[in-house]
Amino acid sequence: MKALITAGGRATRLRPITYTTNKHLIPIANKPMLFYALEKIAETGIKEVGININPGEKEIQPAVGDGSRWGLKISYIEQTGGPKGLAHIVRNAKDFLGDEPFIFYLGDNIILGSIKRFVDKFVNENLNVLLAFARVPDPERFGVPVISNGKVLRVEEKPNQPKSNFAQTGIYIYDHRIFDAVENIPPSPRGEYEISDANTYLIEKGFNVGYEEITGWWKDTGKPEDLLEGNQLILHDLSDIKNEANVAPGVIIQGKVKIEKGTYVGGRSLIRGPVVIGKNCMINDSYIGPYTSIGDNTKITNTEIEHSIIFDNAEIKCGKRIVDSLIGHNAVIASSADSLPLGHKMIIGDNSVVEL
Numbered sequence: 001m002k003a004l005i006t007a008g009g010r011a012t013r014l015r016p017i018t019y020t021t022n023k024h025l026i027p028i029a030n031k032p033m034l035f036y037a038l039e040k041i042a043e044t045g046i047k048e049v050g051i052n053i054n055p056g057e058k059e060i061q062p063a064v065g066d067g068s069r070w071g072l073k074i075s076y077i078e079q080t081g082g083p084k085g086l087a088h089i090v091r092n093a094k095d096f097l098g099d100e101p102f103i104f105y106l107g108d109n110i111i112l113g114s115i116k117r118f119v120d121k122f123v124n125e126n127l128n129v130l131l132a133f134a135r136v137p138d139p140e141r142f143g144v145p146v147i148s149n150g151k152v153l154r155v156e157e158k159p160n161q162p163k164s165n166f167a168q169t170g171i172y173i174y175d176h177r178i179f180d181a182v183e184n185i186p187p188s189p190r191g192e193y194e195i196s197d198a199n200t201y202l203i204e205k206g207f208n209v210g211y212e213e214i215t216g217w218w219k220d221t222g223k224p225e226d227l228l229e230g231n232q233l234i235l236h237d238l239s240d241i242k243n244e245a246n247v248a249p250g251v252i253i254q255g256k257v258k259i260e261k262g263t264y265v266g267g268r269s270l271i272r273g274p275v276v277i278g279k280n281c282m283i284n285d286s287y288i289g290p291y292t293s294i295g296d297n298t299k300i301t302n303t304e305i306e307h308s309i310i311f312d313n314a315e316i317k318c319g320k321r322i323v324d325s326l327i328g329h330n331a332v333i334a335s336s337a338d339s340l341p342l343g344h345k346m347i348i349g350d351n352s353v354v355e356l
Helices: 033-043 060-064 085-090 114-126 180-183 193-203 224-236
Strands: 002-006 047-052 073-076 102-106 109-110 131-135 141-150 151-157 164-175 207-214 218-220 252-254 257-259 265-266 268-274 275-277 282-284 292-294 299-300 305-306 316-317 319-325 332-334
Touching: 002 085, 002 164, 033 047, 033 060, 033 102, 033 180, 047 060, 047 275, 060 073, 073 265, 085 102, 085 180, 085 193, 109 164, 109 224, 114 131, 114 164, 114 207, 131 193, 141 193, 141 292, 151 193, 151 207, 164 193, 224 292, 257 268, 268 275
Parallel strands: 002 047, 002 102, 047 073, 131 207, 252 268, 257 275, 265 282, 275 292, 282 299, 299 316, 305 319, 316 332
Antiparallel strands: 102 164, 109 218, 131 164, 141 151, 141 164
């Protein structure tokens, strides 16, 4: 069995962050989200992985490498012809996948627990397709299965009136029959080849389609609030707790907190976990509250931060309280009182959100 992971697309809902950072490399608990997908694949025992990337992609390859750190052999597959839907991604990877069964894993999905039981069910029940579903409050955002007597009758893409509260998650297992489907379905009204249509095609052709419910949490990180919730869920389960920082007397550290080497925490600072802080940071006279991840080489002074993701090399010294925020690489947040004339001074890109 092989695996195909998606890491393309433009992630317009996450701009301006994704103007300069590939969505799949956005850090969740200080780890690129794509790495979580690779870890899940490696746990199943699969060795060969293809990663779907945009034409001309330059970020993913140096970040992921050849896959050896996970015991994987990784190939990169450019999505020729532009973004035409998930079924088109599968079709585009046919030469890499060959006739072997494979896991199709959307690289911006994060789940709790192993996916090995999905592989085991696919093999043990001699399935042609295995779909993974999760219960969600807003199924109209996803592919929604229509289920009767334990069987999947069809999958409807983003229906206005969902017939169940299940969502198709970004985990699929297929055998080679999927290629018959992706080569025969027409484009949808939005001009894409929908994987939901491919799944329905296989169901209607009478192939053996099974499903499994994800019983733990699952997040599709399509929007900023989804990234923050994914960060929260992973930090909630934080187990690799270590403090390698230089911590000054008087600093208070509470709960599950992981701090990397080279970081200094001083002044009247309080860190209340779950929190992860990267290497070579400097934190002075600040409060770092629960569900916050702080990247490497970041400086924070006289600021309160909670439930936020701070990328590498940021500098925050605003004397304010920051919550529910994504702060990108090399960003600077300073007090408006630091320079004249007084007032809020901003350089704000497209699709930014600022609350003053």
